Amino acid sequence: MLTVDKNALETEFDVIIGLETHIQLSTASKMFCSCSADYANAAPNSHTCPICLGMPGVLPVINSKAIEYIVRFGLALNCTIPEYSKFDRKNYFYPDLVKGYQISQFDLPVCVNGWVDIEVNGEIKRIGITRVHQEEDTGKLVHMDTTEGENYSLVDYNRCGVPLMECVSEPDIRSAEEAREYLTKLRQIVRWLGIGTGNMEEGAMRCDANISIMPKGSKHWGTKVEIKNMNSINNVYEAIKFELKRQAHELKSGRVITQHTRGWDEETAETVFQRSKENSNDYRYFPEPDLPPLQLVHTYIENIRASMPEMPDVRGARFIRDYSLSPYDATLLTSDRKLADWFEEALGASKTASRAKLTSNWILNELFARLKETGTELAETKVKPSQLADLIGLVEQGTINNTSAKVVFEEMFATGKEAEAIVKEKNLAQISDEGTITAVVGEVIQNNPKAVADYKAGNPNTLNFLIGQVMKATRGTANKDVVRRLLEDRLT
Numbered sequence: 362m363l364t365v366d367k368n369a370l371e372t373e374f375d376v377i378i379g380l381e382t383h384i385q386l387s388t389a390s391k392m393f394c395s396c397s398a399d400y401a402n403a404a405p406n407s408h409t410c411p412i413c414l415g416m417p418g419v420l421p422v423i424n425s426k427a428i429e430y431i432v433r434f435g436l437a438l439n440c441t442i443p444e445y446s447k448f449d450r451k452n453y454f455y456p457d458l459v460k461g462y463q464i465s466q467f468d469l470p471v472c473v474n475g476w477v478d479i480e481v482n483g484e485i486k487r488i489g490i491t492r493v494h495q496e497e498d499t500g501k502l503v504h505m506d507t508t509e510g511e512n513y514s515l516v517d518y519n520r521c522g523v524p525l526m527e528c529v530s531e532p533d534i535r536s537a538e539e540a541r542e543y544l545t546k547l548r549q550i551v552r553w554l555g556i557g558t559g560n561m562e563e564g565a566m567r568c569d570a571n572i573s574i575m576p577k578g579s580k581h582w583g584t585k586v587e588i589k590n591m592n593s594i595n596n597v598y599e600a601i602k603f604e605l606k607r608q609a610h611e612l613k614s615g616r617v618i619t620q621h622t623r624g625w626d627e628e629t630a631e632t633v634f635q636r637s638k639e640n641s642n643d644y645r646y647f648p649e650p651d652l653p654p655l656q657l658v659h660t661y662i663e664n665i666r667a668s669m670p671e672m673p674d675v676r677g678a679r680f681i682r683d684y685s686l687s688p689y690d691a692t693l694l695t696s697d698r699k700l701a702d703w704f705e706e707a708l709g710a711s712k713t714a715s716r717a718k719l720t721s722n723w724i725l726n727e728l729f730a731r732l733k734e735t736g737t738e739l740a741e742t743k744v745k746p747s748q749l750a751d752l753i754g755l756v757e758q759g760t761i762n763n764t765s766a767k768v769v770f771e772e773m774f775a776t777g778k779e780a781e782a783i784v785k786e787k788n789l790a791q792i793s794d795e796g797t798i799t800a801v802v803g804e805v806i807q808n809n810p811k812a813v814a815d816y817k818a819g820n821p822n823t824l825n826f827l828i829g830q831v832m833k834a835t836r837g838t839a840n841k842d843v844v845r846r847l848l849e850d851r852l853t
Contacts (some may be wrong), residue, residue: 370609374574378534378601382547383527386430386500387557390682391522393421393464393652400519401563405503415460420651423448427524428655430556431495432665434526435472437550437660437672438490442662446471448495448649453553456516457500465527467646470494471655477550478674480543488543489531497768498523501564510704520564532571537601544568544594553673553698561593568597574608578742583608583618588632590624600625604632673690676701684708690795693725699739700724706746711754719753727767744770752780765789782815789838798839799832801846803828814837816852824848 370376391398407732412419435442443602449467475490500521504514528547548566559566562729568591574582588604590598604623611618623632671679673695680691695701707720728749732739752769755761761769761784772783784790805827806813816823824845831844 370574372375372603374526374579374605374609374612376535377532377573377575377585378533378536378539378540379464379571379582379585380534380543381527381569381571382530382544382595383567383569384434384547384551384557384559385497385541386524386526387555388430388482388524390423390424392424392427392495392524393522393813394845396522398523400523400659403519405515405517406519409521414518421454421464422523423652423655427495429665430524430554430658431471431493431526431537432662433554433556433669434528434550434627434659435475435493435664436669437554438472438475438477438493438528438660440472440475440490440493442472442657443469444657444659445469445654446657447644447654448652450649452645455499455642457521457672459500459518459521462494462569463499464649464652465496466494466706467641472658473649475823477543477546479539479546481539481542482538486533486539490532491529493526493528494527496527497521498525502704524598536606537598540570540601541594541598542598544690548594550674555668555698561591564592567592570597570601570604572601572608574605574612576612583612583799584620586618586620587622589622589626589635596625596627600632603630607632627724632708670698673701674696680717684712684721686717686721687713690718690721690725694721697733703739703746707749709747711750716757719756720749723749723770727770728774728785731771739753742774744773745777746774748777748780755780755784759840760784761789762841764832764841768837789836796841799847800837801831801834801839802851805834807847807852811851824852827852 363564378496388398390396391408391786392412394410396408396410397403397415398408400408412421430441446466446469448464450462451465451467452460452462454691473491475493478485478487479488480486486522498520500516500518502514502516504512506512513721530543534543539698549722551566559632561567570588570591571585572588573585574580575583586840587603588600588606591600608618619637622635624635625631626633666745677688677691680686680694681688686785694697694704704724707724709716712721728742728744731737732742750771752766752773755769756763756766768787768789769783772787773780778786809827809830812823812826816827827848828841828844829847832839832841
């Protein structure tokens, strides 16, 4: 049992963490052949050909779309894109690596020397990016256990050759919380650019964590341990927290930490020993003889840079500056590019701060609540941005009040009808005519003598009860400001 608590860990040890993140690219075909990369629901070994199966005499061809995607990703991470890079063979032997080597990059990757900013506990921290290199994915082992007690493994090569990029951070991360925010930021960027799904649960994004600790004030870094097999950002967070405590416990017990690889056991919530760690020379890298070097000319890189979308941090800052939104609202609205686009489309030509705040509130409260309640994605909703804009306009014009607007929105969400049509159909237009409201106010006062007496006796809270009775009698369509004024006049 680990007895090291978080406070002792923070006061006695320095933490060094670096993350290696593998991200699948959503291209139509594989990295070096024309096989479909959409393997998720395909029959085993149905998306294969002599090239991705490594048959003798075949030649790979570089997927140009994958190169474009990794350059986009590198630019989003503020990386330098060298005009010259190359592919290498990474040699190791495992059943899901059909050729006995992986085409990867070693000393000359596509992207180098970048950075990304994360926010932890209200503070911005910059995490360096050592490199982002291009490679191909491996196949997938399926482990079988029969009722007769036979255990064996099958291999599916559909995933073999799918474009993969590996993003290697500098060892700048100092806690599990920072690691979680870093991975969340990478996934946001991947989805924002539209180059991948970033779904860790589906294997489209995978993370290995290199972790070491050293006594406070030490000039020598501790021995690093790598953790694999983490299929969610939360698992990475929990695995790092456990491993930090485990290493601290080992050192405080007088034992030596050796370099090795561990796996994350989700059931026991512990890291477990897997194997001794390989070094780069164990892979016997050498230049890939079947592929030419990559020469990315300056105009190619600049054309991609010019086509880059406004990134989430920049867009969020603009929302705060131009629309006076709170940092919290701006962060939520830019968590997804389609959501940010939806928000700005709903604003339309009415780009005032007041309209922006109203639009943000409707999206983050009413729309999000309905999406969560129904399990619907934003792209599937029947409500169009222009329809929400029309609804907000009806409220601003005084055609309907906020209570009626929520009724209208529910109907819009269910049917996709226009707001104005729903208002007419359900007779929800706001009543502002004082004569009509005065009559209802008189009935409410007559039917609630105790509340009236309480109000006159000095209990102002009963006024809200009486307002509620008037709103109920008018099915929520009365102008609440007029109701309040008329009630106050009658009661005083």
